[in-house]
Amino acid sequence: MFESLSDPVDVLTVFVEGKVRPLRFRWQGRVIRVRKVSGEWTRREGQALLRYYAVEAAGAGTYELCFDPRGPRWILSRAWTGGT
Amino acid sequence: MWILLVDMDAFFASVEQLHHPHLRGRPVIVCGDPQRRGVVTAASYEARPSGVRAGMSLVEARRLCPDAAYVEGNPEKYVALSLQLLDLYLTFTPEVEPFSVDEAFLGLDPRTPDLGAAAREARRLQQAIDERFRLGASIGVGPNKLVAKMASGLEKPRGLTALDEEGFRRAFWPRDVQELWGVGPKLAVRMRSLGIRTVGDLARAPAPSLKAVFGVVGPSLREAACGRDDTPLVPYHRGVDPKSMGHEVTLPADSADPAFLEGTLLRLSDQVARRLRGEGFVGRTVTLKLRDHRFVTLTRQRVLEAFTADHRLVFETARALWREHWKGGPVRLLGVSVSALARHSDHPQAELFEEDRREGRLTEALDRLRDRLGEAALVPAGSLTHRRPLGHVPFGPPPARMPGRRPGREREPS
Numbered sequence: 001m002f003e004s005l006s007d008p009v010d011v012l013t014v015f016v017e018g019k020v021r022p023l024r025f026r027w028q029g030r031v032i033r034v035r036k037v038s039g040e041w042t043r044r045e046g047q048a049l050l051r052y053y054a055v056e057a058a059g060a061g062t063y064e065l066c067f068d069p070r071g072p073r074w075i076l077s078r079a080w081t082g083g084t
Numbered sequence: 085m086w087i088l089l090v091d092m093d094a095f096f097a098s099v100e101q102l103h104h105p106h107l108r109g110r111p112v113i114v115c116g117d118p119q120r121r122g123v124v125t126a127a128s129y130e131a132r133p134s135g136v137r138a139g140m141s142l143v144e145a146r147r148l149c150p151d152a153a154y155v156e157g158n159p160e161k162y163v164a165l166s167l168q169l170l171d172l173y174l175t176f177t178p179e180v181e182p183f184s185v186d187e188a189f190l191g192l193d194p195r196t197p198d199l200g201a202a203a204r205e206a207r208r209l210q211q212a213i214d215e216r217f218r219l220g221a222s223i224g225v226g227p228n229k230l231v232a233k234m235a236s237g238l239e240k241p242r243g244l245t246a247l248d249e250e251g252f253r254r255a256f257w258p259r260d261v262q263e264l265w266g267v268g269p270k271l272a273v274r275m276r277s278l279g280i281r282t283v284g285d286l287a288r289a290p291a292p293s294l295k296a297v298f299g300v301v302g303p304s305l306r307e308a309a310c311g312r313d314d315t316p317l318v319p320y321h322r323g324v325d326p327k328s329m330g331h332e333v334t335l336p337a338d339s340a341d342p343a344f345l346e347g348t349l350l351r352l353s354d355q356v357a358r359r360l361r362g363e364g365f366v367g368r369t370v371t372l373k374l375r376d377h378r379f380v381t382l383t384r385q386r387v388l389e390a391f392t393a394d395h396r397l398v399f400e401t402a403r404a405l406w407r408e409h410w411k412g413g414p415v416r417l418l419g420v421s422v423s424a425l426a427r428h429s430d431h432p433q434a435e436l437f438e439e440d441r442r443e444g445r446l447t448e449a450l451d452r453l454r455d456r457l458g459e460a461a462l463v464p465a466g467s468l469t470h471r472r473p474l475g476h477v478p479f480g481p482p483p484a485r486m487p488g489r490r491p492g493r494e495r496e497p498s
Contacts, residue, residue: 002155038103038105039099039103041158041160041164041165042164045457046457046459047457048458052161054103054104060106062106064103
């Protein structure tokens with residue numbers, strides 16, 4: 001099932017064609033490699049524009065990462081790691 | 085001009101399936117927090133054979149479809165994708181009218197010669213949506229908005245139905261009168277009592293009789309039953325003002341606690357008023373929506389003496405309606421909306437007294453603070469005066485347009 005989280009994570013990113021692409025992130029001591037960014041969107045909190053990325057991991061699992069410019073910091077906001 | 089109605093198939097559920105591949109091919113039900121009670125916001129096509137429909141309670145949905153994935157919806161995500169879809173539509177035609185977050189009317193180039201050519205254009209658009217977003221859309225094509233809208237519902241998902249007026253009659257005249265766009269369940273019951281059972285019956289009914297029974301709406305419904313509609317397509321770059329703004333919430337548990345219910349009403353009123361101010365509107369009619377534990381829904385409204393965007397006035401009116409009509413039983417859902425809207429610039433609120441001016445300045449200062457820090461940064465103290473938290477009332481997205489607000493500098497992720 002999905003877990004709604006608010007876990008700070010370290011994210012390695014790259015700029016491709018002017019866009020940010022998360023490549024891998026560290027969560028709960030594990031490094032998770034991003035196979036694919038399957039979606040992105042934004043949400044505003046006051047003046048801050050939070051950027052969200054839905055990513056598919058190289059193994060199994062899908063995650064939603066959020067870049068919050070107020071830190072700046074990366075947050076893992078949702079994770080699905082198996083089960084229903 | 086030929087018109088298309090593009091309807092994204094099970095949009096919210098499809099977006100979740102797109103972002104989370106393990107959900108593909110499985111029944112998916114998008115809702116509020118799945119751990120709390122609430123209603124189904126959207127169901128994927130895989131979930132629909134079990135009878136799950138939008139608006140159904142989660143308890144009922146879980147009974148019908150226990151194996152579905154219950155996913156908390158994310159309105160910002162759907163709106164962002166909806167805007168990207170509009171950008172795609174605009175590459176086909178400048179005549180784009182968003183109809184909802186997952187539907188839009190498109191007016192094709194007037195030189196499009198016939199229905200066949202319009203259908204080919206619709207197919208091209210459908211393929212472009214699939215290629216760019218990997219999402220399914222059903223498209224209706226017709227000579228007007230009514231035919232396009234109704235045609236879009238004939239074949240789903242990924243359907244394409246093109247009808248001219250004659251085709252519309254063949255397709256819809258044998259169907260139940262309630263299938264006509266604009267005929268709801270109550271109107272359909274009245275029509276059936278007059279022997280009007282199908283769309284064709286309505287088309288053949290004498291206009292004077294319909295006018296006598298249903299008023300001005302009678303003859304226009306007869307026109308609709310014939311597949312005729314002269315509603316103009318209003319491209320969104322020209323803008324259409326909203327008719328009302330409102331918020332509602334299903335409570336985490338039925339409640340008969342007056343302080344809790346009033347606190348919820350205050351939070352809802354505050355959100356509605358903030359949205360009004362943010363988008364530059366004022367309104368004159370406040371509506372309270374109350375659903376009790378038996379699912380009996382009551383809506384009551386009151387017209388104010390003057391236009392307002394003040395949360396206190398909205399709240400006081402909603403609370404007065406609530407105190408008048410609440411019988412003390414457990415409440416399941418509360419909603420507050422303001423309608424009869426007008427542009428604030430057309431109805432500046434007179435501030436005759438120093439106290440009003442002070443209140444006005446205070447509201448502006450608080451709005452500026454929330455623009456900067458977010459909606460949760462400040463809440464009316466009255467919504468905190470009881471022990472139960474109001475975590476069930478989500479903060480809506482901030483107002484879309486902030487007149488006079490300077491765009492904030494945003495840092496790119498690195």
